[in-house]
Amino acid sequence: xxxxxxxxxxxxxxxxxxxxxxxxxxxxxxxxxxxxxxxxxxxxxxxxxxxxxxxxxxxxxxxxxxxxxxxxxxxxxxxx
Amino acid sequence: xxxxxxxxxxxxxxxxxxxxxxxxxxxxxxxxxxxxxxxxxxxxxxxxxxxxxxxxxxxxxxxxxxxxxxxxxxxxxxxxxxxxxxxxxxxxxxxxxxxxxxxxxxxxxxxxxxxxxxxxxxxxxxxxxxxxxxxxxxxxxxxxxxxxxxxxxxxxxxxxxxxxxxxxxxxxxxxxxxxxxxxxxxxxxxxxxxxxxxxxxxxxxxxxxxxxxxxxxxxxxxxxxxxxxxxxxxxxxxxx
Numbered sequence: 001x002x003x004x005x006x007x008x009x010x011x012x013x014x015x016x017x018x019x020x021x022x023x024x025x026x027x028x029x030x031x032x033x034x035x036x037x038x039x040x041x042x043x044x045x046x047x048x049x050x051x052x053x054x055x056x057x058x059x060x061x062x063x064x065x066x067x068x069x070x071x072x073x074x075x076x077x078x079x080x
Numbered sequence: 081x082x083x084x085x086x087x088x089x090x091x092x093x094x095x096x097x098x099x100x101x102x103x104x105x106x107x108x109x110x111x112x113x114x115x116x117x118x119x120x121x122x123x124x125x126x127x128x129x130x131x132x133x134x135x136x137x138x139x140x141x142x143x144x145x146x147x148x149x150x151x152x153x154x155x156x157x158x159x160x161x162x163x164x165x166x167x168x169x170x171x172x173x174x175x176x177x178x179x180x181x182x183x184x185x186x187x188x189x190x191x192x193x194x195x196x197x198x199x200x201x202x203x204x205x206x207x208x209x210x211x212x213x214x215x216x217x218x219x220x221x222x223x224x225x226x227x228x229x230x231x232x233x234x235x236x237x238x239x240x241x242x243x244x245x246x247x248x249x250x251x252x253x254x255x256x257x258x259x260x261x262x263x264x265x266x267x268x269x270x271x272x273x274x275x276x277x278x279x280x281x282x283x284x285x286x287x288x289x290x291x292x293x294x295x296x297x298x299x300x301x302x303x304x305x306x307x308x309x310x311x312x313x314x315x316x317x318x319x320x
Contacts, residue, residue: 036123036187043126043180044107047133050179051281054172058288065295072302076309 099284102277114270126184128270132278133176138239140170148232157297165289167209169282174206189252196251201242208235
């Protein structure tokens with residue numbers, strides 16, 4: 001989890017380099033050449049990929065811990 | 081306590097199944113029920129999961145904050161695991177909010193990032209959660225646990241400030257939910273389904289992380305028990 005948090009911070013902080021002053025009012029709003037559809041797809045892809053990786057890693061860790069626990073319990077009970 | 085008590089109960093699998101079904105329903109609604117916004121276009125569809133994730137982030141981190149406070153006053157491994165899992169889940173949603181937000185902002189505001197109050201506070205909350213988990217990773221028990229819990233207790237006030245930031249200090253964020261709500265019925269249904277889906281998904285993640293942390297605690301206790309047994313056997317078998 002710490003590696004996840006560090007990676008998140010490392011990947012997110014460079015975004016701040018693109019920081020800009022907020023527009024004063026909507027009249028200054030300019031249509032960007034970036035396609036909204038592409039941004040939408042990237043947003044949803046990144047969100048669900050991140051969540052899937054988070055769930056998969058946690059589930060794998062849980063399975064590993066359960067196996068370790070069973071092993072230790074067997075050893076404590078004196079089973080071979 | 082045996083490991084069987086940690087094996088996946090039916091309730092958890094049911095929760096996971098319902099959360100997955102709701103996420104799929106929400107994605108269907110986003111694609112086919114909600115119409116693109118007249119002003120912002122198709123990119124506005126980021127709203128449904130962005131705002132839901134932000135609400136999940138604030139709820140998880142506020143819960144983690146209050147539980148940390150409880151753990152600080154009356155230390156308990158169970159409460160500590162509940163608090164840490166809430167903070168981990170909240171951090172995951174904070175990453176989603178600060179990933180989807182700039183993508184939407186680029187199109188709507190013409191900038192990836194602005195130092196407006198709500199955005200700055202959300203970044204502060206993310207860094208706060210990351211710091212809490214970092215401290216716990218470096219110093220899992222004793223003073224490290226207390227410092228992390230004290231730091232985590234600040235998350236709830238920050239989450240509250242994020243909630244009231246636009247009303248109090250303005251900024252580029254619109255006041256959609258507090259300022260009259262969503263008007264289109266299709267958008268309303270989609271937002272409710274997405275909010276429910278993300279809330280259930282957050283609960284599932286929280287449960288999953290809580291179980292892993294409890295397993296880690298149980299494993300550590302068993303390892304200590306095993307070492308103690310080993311020492312006893314060596315003493316009994318060794319020269320007197």
